[in-house]
Amino acid sequence: MKIRLNGEEKEIADGLSIAQLLDELQIRSGRVVVELNRDIVCREAHGSTLLKGGDALEIVHFVGGG
Amino acid sequence: MEDLLKLADKSYRSRLIVGTGKYKDFAETRKAIEVSGAEIVTVAVRRVNITDPNKENLLDYLDPKKYTILPNTAGCYTADDAVRTCRLAREAGVGKMIKLEVIGDDKTLFPDIPATLEAAKTLVKEGFVVLPYITDDPITAKKLQDIGCAAVMPLAAPIGSGLGIRNPYNILIILEQATVPVIVDAGVGTASDAAIAMEMGCDGVLMNTAIAGARDPILMAEAMRLGVDAGRKAFLAGRIVKKLYATASSPIDGILG
DSSP states (O other), rough: EEEEEEEEEEEETTOOOOHHHHHTTOOOOOGGGETTTEEEGGGGGGGTTTTOOOEEEEEEEEEEEE | OOOOETTTTEEEEEEEEEEOOSSSSSHHHHHHHHHHHHHHHHHEEEOOTTTTTTTTTTTGGTTHHHSSSBBBBBTOHHHHHHHHHHHHHHHTTTTEEEEOOOBBBBTTOOOOOOHHHHHHHHHTTTHHHHHHHHEOOOOHHHHHHHHHHBBBBSSSSTTTTOOOOHHHHHHHHHHHHHHSEEEESOOSSSHHHHEEEEEEHHHHESHHHHHHTSSSSHHHHHHHHHHHHHHHHHHOOOOOOOOOOOOOOOSTTTTOO
């Protein structure tokens, strides 16, 4: 299925949870914040939140800034 | 009594707040911040690079237990985007203090004041400790303080310009009416600029480019620490009144002849 990940279209396996996707992308969940369709998904819910086709996911973190 | 900068319910010994952008690498970022003595550091919120997620993370170099991480809303042009960014930042678990900036124009990077006021209202209601970046306008400063912001942060000059305090009289008016800390944010170029802000009575100075863009950022970080410290001490000490004519420093009595 297709989702929008950080503004880009991405093909992922059906029924993937956010935690599984982060794992697949080799992203450490402790350093990022995830927003699904404009709602923040807290870290504790990453495992239980399943993705659906057409979902818009944002994965952000802190970078250098002033 | 120790001279501390109080922001909401926390106190800081350092009155220098530094950014983490524009450094050569994270090692240089960490070293400059360490030398600056800053206890509060600003960071930006950005998308993770999906194609190269294993890149090192800024927080691997800046321990949130040691530093107060102050997420900014740099790059936000609307109140909604700024609020959204703050909510994401809070979820990262580094506290509820945020630097609010809603940019009005990418050439000047001056803030959009109506949007800043709108975002500040929402964020204060949501329990954020809001430190807004503003133009050096006393009316705006007063409105934001009345909304419940924990400080006001007028610019000295455009972000990254290094021009120093362009309108000291406006900053003085802001200081005179302030009931919250006044932190000069943006436009400082060198240590004397920081010292001047502190001598005027500002409670702190926030800078990034002035340090990161210096030929030797680590040495400039030290200069800024000393500049802020010197300016603060001079302010507390109370400078002499400026006079047109001389006053002898040596006694008049007992002069030879």
